[in-house]
Amino acid sequence: MGNPVLEVLAAHRSIRRYTADVPSDEMVEAIVRAGQQAPFSGQLASVVLVRDARHNPWNAPLLFTLCVDMARMERVMAKRNWTVVTHDLSMLWFGIQDASLMAQNMIVAAESLGLGTCLLGAAPFMAKALADRLSLPRRVFPVVQLTIGYPDETPPTRPRYPLDVSLHEGRYRISDEETIERAMREMDEGYLAQDYYREAGAMIPLEGGRAETFTYDTYSWTEHISRKWGQWMAEPTELTEPLRQQGFHIGADIDDPAG
Amino acid sequence: MGNPVLEVLAAHRSIRRYTADVPSDEMVEAIVRAGQQAPFSGQLASVVLVRDARHNPWNAPLLFTLCVDMARMERVMAKRNWTVVTHDLSMLWFGIQDASLMAQNMIVAAESLGLGTCLLGAAPFMAKALADRLSLPRRVFPVVQLTIGYPDETPPTRPRYPLDVSLHEGRYRISDEETIERAMREMDEGYLAQDYYREAGAMIPLEGGRAETFTYDTYSWTEHISRKWGQWMAEPTELTEPLRQQGFHIGADIDDPAG
Secondary structure, three states: OOOHHHHHHHOOOOOOOEOOOOOOHHHHHHHHHHHHOOOOOOOOEEEEEEOOOOOOHHHOOEEEEEEEEHHHHHHHHHOOOOOOOOOHHHHHHHHHHHHHHHHHHHHHHHHHOOOEEEEEOOHHHHHHHHHHHHOOOOOEEEEEEEEEEOEOOOOOOOOOOOHHHHEEEOOOOOOOHHHHHHHHHHHHHHHHHOOHHHHHOOOOOOOOOOOOOOOOOOOOHHHHHHHHHHHOOOOOHHHHHHHHHOOOOOHHHHHOOOO | OOOHHHHHHHOOOOOOOEOOOOOOHHHHHHHHHHHHOOOOOOOOEEEEEEOOOOOOHHHOOEEEEEEEEHHHHHHHHHOOOOOOOOOHHHHHHHHHHHHHHHHHHHHHHHHHOOOEEEEEOOHHHHHHHHHHHHOOOOOEEEEEEEEEEOEOOOOOOOOOOOHHHHEEEOOOOOOOHHHHHHHHHHHHHHHHHOOHHHHHOOOOOOOOOOOOOOOOOOOOHHHHHHHHHHHOOOOOHHHHHHHHHOOOOOHHHHHOOOO
């Protein structure tokens, strides 16, 4: 199987170093238009573009912040004499998808134009600061950010799980021990062979005073991802609080009278 | 701006009628591999493929169910002596993104091969039935489904918001009334010109005994989307209950001792 589209999809890797060249307005329009054409048709996502390379992550010439935009949807519905009854939890469930589907099409479009991209997931956790900087009104919440520009590095594509660990035929089959270990080995050896974490300086420190037993000769994907989910974002308030500040109420704070 | 990739992205529309032809195994592999190559590198998504055209939505030869797979992640972490501390709300926030990013790459890959696709968002709300049918273990939750096959219809691409309603330069600008009305007009007139809702028989009934004032000559996108968010999914339990059944706990039921 091969065609120009599959080649672009297979060649994807994040770019964290950009030249000073600024993609043309025609490119920007083509990228966002491609994003809009993604499903679903609900179009809950809005995009804010910041061209401030000096302050953008990786000094990228373009930084797109993709948001769930209930403010716009609620205005449309008001003009039809409707108000939203869908719970914010479900609304966000679909909104996160709309923003992600749009982001992925933007990535593919940009890379087809010879540009590089990097998707950044921290936006929800710093939503207050982003809302201030981007003038996001109530009922608009940032889901994900995307840097785009001309690549100033040529990294290899990064390892992925073996296909048989990700794809189940007919029904979900719990992988046997050997399969899980093989998957971990392929990820770890793959990243180590690229010296990825050393070059990125990306080792996550151990918390709670635990002694470090890894070096960049041994630290790889399974340890890295374990340190994320094993140490970070333990409190639901890390999400519910920024959501509440933007007027979204889920779970425990649904009855918050301050909302 | 034009290239084979942008052409595929711009040509996207959902396909709800398929021929009996079954895409080759090589195509399936190319599609899922393309999906895996999407960011983020956390790879929280797993895919279950069902080839039962008789029972699949739209009788599609291929039905992919994309799941947040914490079962696999937790096994990987256990082998590194880690346990997850990240709250399920944040875990799902990232997992929904991983599944969506993967789904969009699968859509693009499939369409580049001449196949048609339809993304279906109802999976989370029928997770219990899906979990039974697909043998999804605890800590695996279905996010979205994707039908793929050879198209047996040639619908046009569907309308999208004008670019200036979706893309904000520098900071978010609240659209003026005229811009919102123009956006609604373009959506409504666009869908009406395609007779989309009549052909799909997709008018959403009014609940609560309200009298219908629309016909398929007037019913279009803004009314359709308003009836969804204005009538459906009002209760958080519509999501929290299926999540709880698969071992995910967010918001209000975090302290549920049954978990």
